Amino acid sequence: MSNSLINKRIVAVIAAAASVFSLTACGSGTSKNDTEASKDVQVVNIAGVTGKKPYTFVDGNNYTGYDFELLKKIDEKLPQYKFKYTALAQDALLTGLQSGKYDAATCSFYGTAERFKTFDYSENPTGLSDARLIIRSDEKNINSLEDLAKSGKKLAPIPTDDARYTLINQYNEKHPNNKIEFEGATEKSATVADVLKAVGAGKYDAAIYPYTSFQSIKDELGLDLTTTDSIGLFPTVFLYHKGDSTAKLRKDVDKVLDDFRNNGTLSKLSEKWYGEDVFKLPGADKVDSVIYWK
Structure with missing residues (x-):
């Protein structure tokens, strides 16, 4: 060669x-x-409760509802994070959040003193929950908590660790001569549908639930029920794994939540998913999660 x-x-x-x-x-x-x-870029593992329309649910491969859509909008504003979503039963969600498997969790959660011993939470509300009395449509004498107290009629039991329980206790403390007689629920397996069916059947005369929870299920139940006007507004919050590992995340998300409340983003989500702008209801401007729960 x-x-x-x-x-x-x-x-x-x-x-x-x-x-x-x-x-x-x-x-x-x-x-x-x-x-x-x-x-x-920090990956943030976020869990929502499965099948809780209109708050958190999965449509095909799409994590949607008020809370998941809000989180996606927040993620767009925070390029330093990448949110990864999971949907599962609430008990498993809270267990995973406590262990650190998840960094944050959502499903328009109420805050309670008991819950905040275990988890950290957003200091700006993710939304507002519009509590109503659910009554039979032919009930003419119950239009407020005062009416319920005067009538002596029966309110459906409320779990003792629920913010609704706190609402009634606060009312009773302010009205010692016109208290609402009610029981704390020990059976947590009763669903919204179970309780509303009991109201429709006359076992109870009224129940307290967020307006959105009632709206999402009323047609499915086919019961002749209606609601009073709002009896109270509760701030809803994101829950976080407790500790320093989520401190910066909480601060960054709270800043966006504050911006979203001021620029109308939360109002638009509320109108879309709740059927009303809860931020325009009387007293909404005074509801702050830090003040309310502390």
Whole structure:
């Protein structure tokens, strides 16, 4: 073989090797800058309660509802984070949040003193829950908590760790001569549907639930029930794994929640998912999660 032919083959091999190296370096799609940038993005594992329309539910592969849509909008404002979503039963969600499997959790949660011993929470409300008395449509004498107290009629039991229980206790403390007689529920398995069916059947005369919970289920139940006007507004919150690991996340999310309340984003989500702008209801401007729950 001639020296010129050998030299040509050596040149060809070197060129091919250079080409492969170039393709490997450029074709991977990950530059040094891309790798460094990805290291700066913190993945945040967020859990919502499954099948809790209109708050958190899954439609095909889409995590949606008021809370999940709010989180997606927050994620867009915080490029330093990447939110990853999961939906599961509430008991499993709270267990996972306490253990640190999840960084945050959502389902328009009420705050309670007991809950805040275990979890941290957003200091700006994620939304407002419009509590109503649910009554039979032919009930003409119950239009407020005062009416319920005067009538002596029966209110459906409320779990003792629920914010609705606190609402009635606060009313009774302010009205010692016109108290509402009610019981704390020990059976937590009763669903909204179970309680509303009991009201419809006359076992109870009234129940307290968020207006949105009633609206989402009333047609399905086919019961002749209606609601009073609002009897109280509760701030709803994101819950976080308790500790320093979520401190910066909480602060960053709270800043966006404050912006969203001021620029009308929360109002638009409320109109879309709740059928009303809860932030325009009387007293809404005074509801703050820090003040309310402390």
